[in-house]
Amino acid sequence: MAKDLFGICPFVTSQKILQGKWAILVLHELSQGTRRFNELERELGITHATLSSQLKSLEREGIVSRTVYAEVPPRVEYSLTEIGRKFESVLASIEAWGYDYIDFLHANRPTAS
Amino acid sequence: MAKDLFGICPFVTSQKILQGKWAILVLHELSQGTRRFNELERELGITHATLSSQLKSLEREGIVSRTVYAEVPPRVEYSLTEIGRKFESVLASIEAWGYDYIDFLHANRPTAS
DNA sequence: CGGGATCCCGCCAGATACTG
DNA sequence: CAGTATCTGGCGGGATCCCG
Numbered sequence: 011m012a013k014d015l016f017g018i019c020p021f022v023t024s025q026k027i028l029q030g031k032w033a034i035l036v037l038h039e040l041s042q043g044t045r046r047f048n049e050l051e052r053e054l055g056i057t058h059a060t061l062s063s064q065l066k067s068l069e070r071e072g073i074v075s076r077t078v079y080a081e082v083p084p085r086v087e088y089s090l091t092e093i094g095r096k097f098e099s100v101l102a103s104i105e106a107w108g109y110d111y112i113d114f115l116h117a118n119r120p121t122a123s
Numbered sequence: 124m125a126k127d128l129f130g131i132c133p134f135v136t137s138q139k140i141l142q143g144k145w146a147i148l149v150l151h152e153l154s155q156g157t158r159r160f161n162e163l164e165r166e167l168g169i170t171h172a173t174l175s176s177q178l179k180s181l182e183r184e185g186i187v188s189r190t191v192y193a194e195v196p197p198r199v200e201y202s203l204t205e206i207g208r209k210f211e212s213v214l215a216s217i218e219a220w221g222y223d224y225i226d227f228l229h230a231n232r233p234t235a236s
Numbered sequence: 237c238g239g240g241a242t243c244c245c246g247c248c249a250g251a252t253a254c255t256g
Numbered sequence: 257c258a259g260t261a262t263c264t265g266g267c268g269g270g271a272t273c274c275c276g
Contacts, residue, residue, distance in 0.1 A: 020221020021214075025147045027224075031269070034138045047238055060269050062239050072231065083237045084276085093227045096220055101134075103216040107209055108133020111140075114206040118185065144249070160258055173249050175259060196257045197256085240275075248267085255260075 032056055032064045041098045044089040145169055145177045154211045157202040
């Protein structure tokens, strides 16, 4: 499982996981609760090919768990693992800073309204 | 200044800034204190072309400030702005989770020693 | 419904060389 | 020392088609 991630620096390791365009957004969505494949696809506006590969990465890394229900039509649900749930504190920090930063941008915009 | 970042979702906005391979690492380095160009280059193992463009981005986004000293040889120092310093709490979360995740990887490694 | 296979394009980031 | 300019390869990620 993700042997290439056996790093030493926590920042480098975290960066490798967050580097994609969608990792943070997917993790945030899953932190809100279990999601089905199509729910993620709709709510994020991501193509299914990209979503599929992103989810596969997160699953390989042990952060997301995938549950398949033997039904017709098939149902697959994604949720955070234990280590994935620990990531929620990072998401909370990112969210708080994101709001601060958006405020900052508006406060310093060139053409003040 | 970074008008294209005027977003609504704090996660999307943050993601746009952190997406690069080096943003988090550069910000962490600068959170430790003011750094000169060559210091960053050495300590991060990044090429100077890549570092230059990454720093220029962070400066445009208002997160990093650049100070030029009129000396010979020239000296340029980089540090975090106010909104940049607020990012340190995100870095702290990332660091804590990174350690947790590294522990998790070792605990779940295939060939337990 | 979930997701793999393939094609393709744009951009990130490294290498190299040049400048003040 | 601190950059910029240019070229280039690789890869992320979108579009499309196909499959169980």
